[in-house]
Amino acid sequence: MIRKIGFLYTVVVFFNCGNTSQLKAQSVSNETTAYTNPVIWADLPDLSITRSGSDFYLISTTMHLMPGAPVMKSKDLVHWETVSYVFDRLTDNSKYDLLDGTVYGRGQWASSIRHHDGKYYVLFSPNDEPFKSYIFSTDDPSGKWKLVSRTDHFHDASLFFDDDGRVYVFYESGMIRELKSDLSGPKEGGIAMKLFERDAEETGLLEGSQVVKHNGKYYLLMISWPKNGRRRQLCYRADNITGPYEKKVILDDNFAGFSNVAQGCIIDDENGNWYGLVFQDRGGVGRVPTLMPCRWVDGWPMLGDEKGRVPAEGKIPLKAYDNQNGIISSDDFSSEKLNINWQWNHNPVNKAWSLKDRQGYLRLKTSRVVDNIYLAPNTITQRMYGPKCSGTVSLDVSEMKDGDVAGFSAFNGDSGLLSVVAIGDEKYITMSTNVVQLQEKTKAVLSVEVNEMARIPLKDDKVFFRIDADFNLKKDTAQFYYSTDNKNWKPIGQEFKMIFDYRRFFMGTKFAIFNYATKNIGGFVDVDFFEINDTSKIK
Numbered sequence: 001m002i003r004k005i006g007f008l009y010t011v012v013v014f015f016n017c018g019n020t021s022q023l024k025a026q027s028v029s030n031e032t033t034a035y036t037n038p039v040i041w042a043d044l045p046d047l048s049i050t051r052s053g054s055d056f057y058l059i060s061t062t063m064h065l066m067p068g069a070p071v072m073k074s075k076d077l078v079h080w081e082t083v084s085y086v087f088d089r090l091t092d093n094s095k096y097d098l099l100d101g102t103v104y105g106r107g108q109w110a111s112s113i114r115h116h117d118g119k120y121y122v123l124f125s126p127n128d129e130p131f132k133s134y135i136f137s138t139d140d141p142s143g144k145w146k147l148v149s150r151t152d153h154f155h156d157a158s159l160f161f162d163d164d165g166r167v168y169v170f171y172e173s174g175m176i177r178e179l180k181s182d183l184s185g186p187k188e189g190g191i192a193m194k195l196f197e198r199d200a201e202e203t204g205l206l207e208g209s210q211v212v213k214h215n216g217k218y219y220l221l222m223i224s225w226p227k228n229g230r231r232r233q234l235c236y237r238a239d240n241i242t243g244p245y246e247k248k249v250i251l252d253d254n255f256a257g258f259s260n261v262a263q264g265c266i267i268d269d270e271n272g273n274w275y276g277l278v279f280q281d282r283g284g285v286g287r288v289p290t291l292m293p294c295r296w297v298d299g300w301p302m303l304g305d306e307k308g309r310v311p312a313e314g315k316i317p318l319k320a321y322d323n324q325n326g327i328i329s330s331d332d333f334s335s336e337k338l339n340i341n342w343q344w345n346h347n348p349v350n351k352a353w354s355l356k357d358r359q360g361y362l363r364l365k366t367s368r369v370v371d372n373i374y375l376a377p378n379t380i381t382q383r384m385y386g387p388k389c390s391g392t393v394s395l396d397v398s399e400m401k402d403g404d405v406a407g408f409s410a411f412n413g414d415s416g417l418l419s420v421v422a423i424g425d426e427k428y429i430t431m432s433t434n435v436v437q438l439q440e441k442t443k444a445v446l447s448v449e450v451n452e453m454a455r456i457p458l459k460d461d462k463v464f465f466r467i468d469a470d471f472n473l474k475k476d477t478a479q480f481y482y483s484t485d486n487k488n489w490k491p492i493g494q495e496f497k498m499i500f501d502y503r504r505f506f507m508g509t510k511f512a513i514f515n516y517a518t519k520n521i522g523g524f525v526d527v528d529f530f531e532i533n534d535t536s537k538i539k
Contacts, residue, residue, distance in 0.1 A: 033076040033320040035291055036313045037255070039277075040080065041386035041471070042328065043286025043508030046110035047264045047277045048158070048210060050120065054270055054318075057141045058277070059086075059113040059122060063507060065343035065381060066090070068108040069122060071141050074321050077267075077275055077291055081323035082340050083142040086111070086122050086134075089347045093129055098346045098375055101442035103128055104413075105506035109156070110208060113141075116161040121148075121183070123159040123169065133157065135183050151185045152177070158209040158220075162241065166190075170220055173198060173206040174236070174245075195220075196236065196245045203227050206234070208263035219301060220245070223262040230259040233278060235301060251278065251303035255290065255310035257474070258282055266294045266301050269318060276303040280310075284412075284476030284498030285386045285469075286508020291316075328383050330531045333362040345379040345411070345512065353378050361396070361526040366404060366517035372448040373405075373415065374436045376516035381411060382530075384509050386471035391511040394486065394528035395420065397427060398461035403519025408465040410478040411512035413438075413504030416496035418465040418480050420458060422523070427458040431480050431493025438504055453493035460484045462528075467511065469498070478509075 046061040058072045058080065069086035090108070095101040103126075111124035120141050125133035131153040136145040154171035161167055167179045168191065178190030186192065198206055206222040213219070220236040233251035238244060253261050264278030274294035279287045290310050295302045305311045331339045333355055352367035362380075370376050384391075393408045400406060400422040407419035415434045420427055435449040466481040466489060478496040481489040498509040511532075515525045 031317065031319055033078045033316045033318055034313065035078045035316065037290045037292075037310055038280065038282070038288035038386075039078060039291040040289045040327070041282075041285065042288060042383045043510075044289050044327075045263070045279050045287035045507075046156075046208065047279055047289055048110070048112045049265045049267045049277060050113045050115040051267055051269070052115045052120075056267065057083075057113055057115070057120065059111045061108060061110055061507075062343060063105060063107040063109065064096075064103045064346055064505075065107075066096075066345075066347050067343065069111055069124060069136075070327075070343075071113070071122075072327060073142065074323070076316050076318040076321045077277070078316055079321040079323045080327060081325040082327050083325070084138075084145065084340075086124075086136050086145045087147075090126065091347070092126065092132075095128070095442065096347050098377060101444040102374070102438065103346065104374075104436075104438060104443050104504055105502070106443060112157055112159040112210070114159050114161060121159055123154070123157055125153050125155060125157060127155075135159075137183075149182075149184045151179070151183075156207045156209055158211040160211045160213075162213070168211075168241065170209040170211050172209075174220075174222075176241070191242060193242065195238075195243050196247075198224070199247070201226050210265045212266060214296075214301070215299070217299065219266075221250075221264070221266065221301075230254065231262040233262045233264070233303060237300070248300050250301060251276070251308065251310075253304060253308065253310050255280060256312070261290060261310050264289070266303075271317070273317060274301065275316070276301075278303065278310075281500070282386070282471065282508075283474055283500055284509050285384055285471045286500060288386070328385055328532060330529070331362075332360065332529045333527060334360050338362075341382055343381050345381055346377070348380075349377045353380075358526055361528055362513075363524050363526050364406070364513070364515040365524040366401070366515060366521045369517050369519065369521060371518055372436070372445065372450075373409065373411070373417065373434060373512075373514055373516065374445050374448060376514055379409075379411070379512050379514040379516075381510040381512045382532075384410070384469050384471075384511055386469075388468070388470050388472065388534070390466060390468045390533045392464060392466045392486075392529075392531045392533070393513055394462065394464050396462050396526040396528065397422075397458075399524050399526075400427065400515075401517065401520060401523030404515065404517050404523045404525075406515035406525045407513075408467060409512040409514060410467055410469065410496060410498055410509050412498065412507070412509045413501045414497075414499050415512075416467070416478050416480065416493075416498075418467065418482065418492070420463060420525075421455075428455050429458050429463065429482055429492065430455045433496060436504065456492070469509070 044060040067085035106128040157171040236245040352365040410416040464483040
């Protein structure tokens, strides 16, 4: 039953959901790996990458999800697997626990991952109180990360170790700050300055700093919003770290009918070839990575093909990576640990979930009385992916109490829910839409607009829910189904339109399994399995 999504199909073998990658046609030889874009058709924004030997490590943003700051490994830049998270939970304030507000769209923002002198480092700064950065380190990115320091707030920062041993952070719209050698904070008397001002054709912030040094020059990659234009990738370069810097647009493309291919990183391989990983806004599925050549032209890292376009497909001169976990996985909950690809919505209440209470099941217990999914502790999530995907869960609902609500969701600021609702001694299956409004400063839940589309009685103790998602041609739709035997499926409710809204969740739609109490705690549901399936046609 256990199936995993890594990133790409092969023409030689169809990895049908067990041992797959991001569900596209691939041809792989012993020395090259083919890819199609988006190379990962799932929500992986704010990309930062580093390399040690033949191992590439990528980090992305997951904001309010816990554990956070997922670290992914590859040897070919095409097939990736999640190998660790930088932290298990954030505890700066009670909002991370869904108390006194929320951190939807905040929490861990754009991170920087670097390999230096045998160690790996991650820097990120939550876009929330107390506005202080985290720096973590490890000897092994697949293992545990250790907190090094809390320091000043650096927005969209890039950690940079120079050849002379000095350490810097590039952040905001062209700012630089030198750090102490032990990374404990800014260096007294060290470099602290604004490197340049944006020119007249730019508007708003220059964001997404990522820095590399190549052939003695400093290269700062950033995004911009030119007046009357789409988001694009810029590069500022200089012979000296403090400048003067000159600017060049290195990518400006409207790939596959979607705009805004910008914000990412560049990396070389052991053979001296360079590549770009840059994300693109793709509506309801989120912000998806695209892979492309990086061509050094007159000393500039030009992204894309010879015409400066994001390629629809290409080949990497590296042997295909046999990834084990992928980034999205089915789960039958038979392990002593949760599959690495699960993330909780905000910090979990650890006493209210278990893999031991009933062998082979994930038990989700109610622990707090709330009136909507957005305040419910212990909602557990995985990414949806394109171009099409389907997720199925099996729930034992026999121990639900009066007022409990449990089920399966296409979860975002606008959510579609398949729920079992317990009312007295009766249970009902419902399909509804939930739309949350959040307070701007605290992200507190102001209201949830609930629109129930269908309700039917449930006489069984076990129920199966399925959500089919279609991200083709900007459809971004979800269809909902239920069954009592996992064989005969019935549609319920109406087609649901998934959206991406940076003002609320700021992420793509997720599969989510939930259980919460609206009257009294003490009930629970047992999740037998979560299964993902590809419903796309291989072309």
